[in-house]
Amino acid sequence: xxxxxxxxxxxxxxxxxxxxxxxxxxxxxxxxxxxxxxxxxxxxxxxxxxxxxxxxxxxxxxxxxxxxxxxxxxxxxxxxxxxxxxxxxxxxxxxxxxxxxxxxxxxxxxxxxxxxxxxxxxxxxxxxxxxxxxxx
Amino acid sequence: xxxxxxxxxxxxxxxxxxxxxxxxxxxxxxxxxxxxxxxxxxxxxxxxxxxxxxxxxxxxxxxxxxxxxxxxxxxxxxxxxxxxxxxxxxxxxxxxxxxxxxxxxxxxxxxxxxxxxxxxxxxxxxxxxxxxxxxx
Amino acid sequence: xxxxxxxxxxxxxxxxxxxxxxxxxxxxxxxxxxxxxxxxxxxxxxxxxxxxxxxxxxxxxxxxxxxxxxxxxxxxxxxxxxxxxxxxxxxxxxxxxxxxxxxxxxxxxxxxxxxxxxxxxxxxxxxxxxxxxxxx
Numbered sequence: 001x002x003x004x005x006x007x008x009x010x011x012x013x014x015x016x017x018x019x020x021x022x023x024x025x026x027x028x029x030x031x032x033x034x035x036x037x038x039x040x041x042x043x044x045x046x047x048x049x050x051x052x053x054x055x056x057x058x059x060x061x062x063x064x065x066x067x068x069x070x071x072x073x074x075x076x077x078x079x080x081x082x083x084x085x086x087x088x089x090x091x092x093x094x095x096x097x098x099x100x101x102x103x104x105x106x107x108x109x110x111x112x113x114x115x116x117x118x119x120x121x122x123x124x125x126x127x128x129x130x131x132x133x134x135x136x
Numbered sequence: 137x138x139x140x141x142x143x144x145x146x147x148x149x150x151x152x153x154x155x156x157x158x159x160x161x162x163x164x165x166x167x168x169x170x171x172x173x174x175x176x177x178x179x180x181x182x183x184x185x186x187x188x189x190x191x192x193x194x195x196x197x198x199x200x201x202x203x204x205x206x207x208x209x210x211x212x213x214x215x216x217x218x219x220x221x222x223x224x225x226x227x228x229x230x231x232x233x234x235x236x237x238x239x240x241x242x243x244x245x246x247x248x249x250x251x252x253x254x255x256x257x258x259x260x261x262x263x264x265x266x267x268x269x270x271x272x
Numbered sequence: 273x274x275x276x277x278x279x280x281x282x283x284x285x286x287x288x289x290x291x292x293x294x295x296x297x298x299x300x301x302x303x304x305x306x307x308x309x310x311x312x313x314x315x316x317x318x319x320x321x322x323x324x325x326x327x328x329x330x331x332x333x334x335x336x337x338x339x340x341x342x343x344x345x346x347x348x349x350x351x352x353x354x355x356x357x358x359x360x361x362x363x364x365x366x367x368x369x370x371x372x373x374x375x376x377x378x379x380x381x382x383x384x385x386x387x388x389x390x391x392x393x394x395x396x397x398x399x400x401x402x403x404x405x406x407x408x
Contacts, residue, residue, distance in 0.1 A: 001169045001170055001171075001272065003169060003238065003240065033273045033275060033405075034273055034405075035273075035309055035405055035407070037171055037236055037238065039236070039237065039238050039245070040247075041245070041246065041247030041248075041250060042247055042249075042250075043185065043186060043187040043247070043249050043250055044187075048365050049315065049369045049370075050315060050361065050364075050365060051315040051316075051361055054350055054352065056349040056350040057350045057358065057361050059349060059350075060347070060348045060349055060350050060358050060361070060362075061361070061362065061365060063347050063348070064341065064347070064348075064362055067347070068204075068340075069200065075196070075199050075200070075203070076196045076199070077192040077195060077196055078190055078192040078193045078195075078196050080190065086193065086196050089186065089187055089193050089196070089197070090196075090197065090200055092186075093184050093186060093197060093231060094230055094231075094366055095365060095366075096232075096368075097185045097235070097250075098185075098235060098236050098237065099369070099370060100236060100309055100311070100370050100372060101311065101370065102275065102309065102311050102403050102405045104275065104403070109311070109313070109403055110313065111312075111313030111314055111315070111401070112313075113314075113315050114313060114314075114315055114369075129247070131238050131240070131245055133169075133170075133171055133238045135171070135271070135407070136273065137305045137306055137307075137408065139305060139374065139376065173307055173372055173374065175372070175373065175374050175381070176383075177381070177382065177383030177384075177386060178383055178385075178386075179321065179322060179323040179383070179385050179386055180323075204340075205336065211332070211335050211336070211339070212332045212335070213328040213331060213332055214326055214328040214329045214331075214332050216326065222329065222332050225322065225323055225329050225332075225333070226332075226333065226336055228322075229320050229322060229333060229367060230366055230367075232368075233321045233371070233386075234321075234371060234372050234373065236372060265383070267374050267376070267381055269305075269306075269307055269374045271307070271407070
């Protein structure tokens, strides 16, 4: 078991690509066949594997989520940290807190169009933590 | 590999915290660095990692899901077990059947505000099963 | 670590059961206690664990998703591959790219009503890839 930490200083709501940093952790671990587990320790930022070629995909995902769980939605009681507080929790629950990606021939076995992203759901940027655990 | 079973007698729709019971399984396994896999064997109850401080977060998640996949929704054909049958399957598919949490320094490496919950989606309570598998 | 590849020629949008093929990989690996990781290398097809008895459950899930992220939705900018392009990415993000299922007594420890499905989100069929990694 090999563990590595990644820190991302987000600048507000949006997606931040982690693929290269996770791939580097895999190379450091020197594992030929195995699994790479990615975990974020937050409930208002999450992880996703998403199309990596056209930034409009992630823009459309923002539009979709903003309509599905709108900021300032009057249905929400939990508003302690502002209008984007509860929508951030909803978005986190609908996406992933952890991902596991296979390692094959010493590399992440991602498809051509797959990227690994941290999705910051709060408008205010934050320091986000990701823990990568690699097993062979 | 260490496996432990957790049983939860739910009392109807709602969230049931599992964090302490999963943490105890980790301590029993005596693993310093590893991964803890949590799996539920149902399709009308699911797992989630969610904010653990304000119960209103989970109440708002109930509101959100009740609006997204309403009980008795006429679009649904699968109603064999009543108006909450198909909505329970929808909620399960939108959340998680399995979670993997890193183990660091012998403890679950959860963030401060992260709790592990079983989410019962049926109004009638049930005996729910969770299988914890720990690897080092 | 044991890895096996599964290929599925999909015939358009819909769910394709993988349970038996994943179970065969587990038997080939000869693992008594362990974990079975299932990964798909696509961003317009995904994985889910779902009720396996009544096909109407999966039909209702199609209805639900078709209403939630409609084909041809004018909110979406990413339409390069047609009206089902962006909805396919949305559906993938809301479901799973990877699943981990426990192995107990040499078999997948699925519940009685749980099946493993590939969900093709594009109307045009495609050759889809699933990578199974088994650890003991």
